[in-house]
Amino acid sequence: MTKENLVKCEIVKSEEDHASPLRTLIDRNKGFADGFTAADLPMLPKLNTMVLACIDARVDPAYVLGLELGEVVVARNNGGRVTRTFIDETATIAAMVARSFDIVLMQHTNCGAQRLADPAFQAALKDKLGIDVSESAITDQRKDLLTDIDRLRDAPQLPGTLTVSALLYDVESGRVEEIAAPRTLAELRTQRDGTGASAAL
Numbered sequence: 001m002t003k004e005n006l007v008k009c010e011i012v013k014s015e016e017d018h019a020s021p022l023r024t025l026i027d028r029n030k031g032f033a034d035g036f037t038a039a040d041l042p043m044l045p046k047l048n049t050m051v052l053a054c055i056d057a058r059v060d061p062a063y064v065l066g067l068e069l070g071e072v073v074v075a076r077n078n079g080g081r082v083t084r085t086f087i088d089e090t091a092t093i094a095a096m097v098a099r100s101f102d103i104v105l106m107q108h109t110n111c112g113a114q115r116l117a118d119p120a121f122q123a124a125l126k127d128k129l130g131i132d133v134s135e136s137a138i139t140d141q142r143k144d145l146l147t148d149i150d151r152l153r154d155a156p157q158l159p160g161t162l163t164v165s166a167l168l169y170d171v172e173s174g175r176v177e178e179i180a181a182p183r184t185l186a187e188l189r190t191q192r193d194g195t196g197a198s199a200a201l
């Protein structure tokens with residue numbers, strides 16, 4: 001084999017290695033499309049629900065919550081946290097569909113976003129990349145889920161008719177724990193404003 005052919009061969013091999021996850025996904029899609037029966041699914045989800053979860057590959061809501069295609073809208077980000085971006089996207093969806101729906105927040109144990117709570121790491125990301133990850137950091141999932149409910153409650157662009165609840169998924173047992181039962185943002189705002197008024201008295 002000439003040197004030139006050897007180099008060409010190595011390039012092709014490297015391209016094959018690089019493409020292999022994509023080939024795997026396309027092959028799996030063939031199996032999915034072969035038995036496809038979902039052409040008539042409506043755009044709006046059957047369970048009238050949006051789940052926010054972490055991007056961690058172990059916590060895919062479709063598996064963890066046994067979702068069928070077309071049942072639930074799933075949003076995912078680092079930690080499954082309510083960020084300004086998530087709030088804006090949710091407000092946009094609420095304006096588009098013009099009806100109330102449920103938001104289920106789902107964080108999980110052993111989350112990579114716990115590393116974002118490290119002040120030194122946070123500072124390094126800000127210094128080197130100009131990225132502020134403070135709103136994505138996780139320190140205590142139970143408390144952070146309640147903080148995220150407060151973030152939704154305090155976002156004026158979100159309609160009060162939306163309902164929010166929170167789950168914590170345990171990556172070791174596969175079970176979810178209900179951290180907060182469903183409440184509308186309007187109820188939460190009334191409670192906030194009522195508490196504020198009595199505290200001021």
Ligand SMILES: [Zn+2]
Nearest residue numbers: 054056111112
């Ligand atoms: Zn995570």
